[in-house]
Amino acid sequence: MAVLAAPAASVKRRRRAVRRVPPTLLLFVLVPLAVEGFWVFWPALQGFYLSLTKWDGVSAPTFVGLDNYAEMLSDDIFGTAALDTVIWIVLFGGLSAAGGLGLAMLLNRERKGVGFYRAALFTPVVFSLVATALIWQAIYQPDGVFNNVLGAIGLDSWKHSWLADPDTALYAVLVPALWRQLGYVMVLYLAGLKGIDPVLYEAAKLDGATAWQQFRHVTWPQLRSVNSVVLSVIIIDSLRSFDVVWSMTKGGPYHSSELLSTYMYSTAFQSLRLGYASALAVVIFVLAFGVIVTYLVRAFREDQ
């Protein structure tokens, strides 16, 4: 009897255990949820609400409906900032992905001293971007290193106030941002490359695949999961690129290096138009979220 009853009781107990979540577990789920909710979701919702108001940060916000979004349509500076952000995503994202993958392929094979190069390329990631920006600002000075080098190799006519000229400011700021991002993307791809089974290459070689065919049909498909990480990182990093631009040009001269992020900041904290700035923040959020979700949905569909 006792022997027969035991399994039945244990099944019953197990069933009850499945149905009733232990309070400790609940605590572990609910407390972080509450913290996350309070510090992340609530401010995010509030930001969305603020985008529908006019607010100077001191008095109470007044509700204005979609006026802030309507204003964007006729705002030239918003247009410039949006265009610059697109240029930034394409150049910053494209060059760091292509360059990072190239460097990773180059430094993937174990050779003498390859560790040194990997470390050297990764070093800029360790620096704070603001510190990086200060160094590059000095490099770009009218009598800075960059112009001196140009002078030394006989290109005096190319000398330039790189950060003060509206035609070059955006690209001059892009270089230090890229300088840092390359190392980061390289490390992500290196990790991906290490995870590819060498047997696949062996098989490809036996079948007489060229280097390009190996890359196209072995390396690239195998890197798919890394690619989605790199894409997310790039999109998020481009849209939140702020520190390097703000510390070097503040979006200037006259909005020529303005990104959506710097425009949002100056609208909020210089013009004290926090309602409009919140609307800009919502636009940035929608852009980032839209691109990433589209990509992830596609990636998952391919997997199935």
Next chain:
Amino acid sequence: MTTAAGLSRRHFLRNAGLVGLGALGSSSFLAACATSASNGPVKQAAGAVTVQSNLSSPQAKVAIEALAKAFGDKGGATATVNTVASETFRTQLPSYLTSANPPDTFTWYPGSLLSGYAKKGLLLDVGDVWQTMGNYSQAMRSLSGDGAGHQVFVPMTYYWCGFFYRKSNFAKWGVTPPSTWSEFLTLCETLKGKGISPIGLGAGGGTQWTASAWFDYLNIRINGAQFHRDLLAGRGRFDDPKVKKIFDPWRQVLPYTDPNGTALAFQDATTVLLQGKTGMVLTGTYFADAAPKDAIDDLDFFQFPILDPSVPVAEEGPTDGFFASARTPHQAEVKEWFKYVATPEAQELYIKNSSGTVLPANPSAKNSGTPLVLKGKKMLDEAKELTQFFNRDSSDALQPTADVALIRFIQKPNELDSILSDWQTAAAKVFQGQS
């Protein structure tokens, strides 16, 4: 041994509890948490006035800290200085003022921003401090009001602006300071002939606002101080033909302006001036904070030339000082601090420790007495009207719109019409957003 430890532990707990209670009563829960371990800091919190300071340049920082120390040494309340980078200070000011437990006092300047905060009831009325300041000029008094009959500001120092140059360099080049606009142009031409950039500018690298000195001076010289104030307060338009007119003389001197002027920060422009690569810089005396002490003795300045003799002469005389949060728990101590900084001793002490190129706000206080400072004071005393500076007469929110317009004008003077209409659009948004 065990009893002693037990006793002392109990003793400690009781003390801590009492201290915690006391702190809860006097200030906030946060303060209690931070200070419940010992009773030292709590006593201090009861008396110490926190001075939130944006004076981050080395000499000014030393000077304000010396002032706080002298205030503490005199007995009574004490003050602690908390220096914050000026950009952070500016962006955080609304948060400081609206927080439940704000710093007590702030370094700042009079202007529309201050009266805006006063209207919202965020600033402490310091009318009783002004009762001890009977000898202050009427101009200082009205500057420190909120426009509704309350005094909300205590001035400590002010300074002047002009074309600064090195005496030794002018002697070497054989030139003398001009007194009229045409002499000024001749001077520029002469210096350019010697291969020197006549007019230095530091309107790059985060200090674009220095270009506004040019706008201010041209406007007060041609259209007068009242027109200037009205324009900056939103009662005029930047695309007004009268505003457009002031860019004509500016256009005349653009060929003499350092081509790197929009790429250099004003600290670097100071270096370039001291090295003799540029001839002169239109600036306030604050630039001396970035100059070595020995170079300061070699500096001289001349007044911005008169363009229209029929316009009453106005000069920029920006004033610096303090205001306090209406929510300060230390009202009595704050007012004690204000009464102190308004005294001649305090202002003389501050000037002695700073670069010495500012003037004391108290007329009984002695300035540093150098020929440069005496000349600056004389110029301001003789002026019919005083203005502050672009951001002070308008707001820090309007300043970036000026930066965009003026830098673009310096680089592309032919686009003036669209520059001014864009400026008006941007300025209208700022004024609308603030109302």
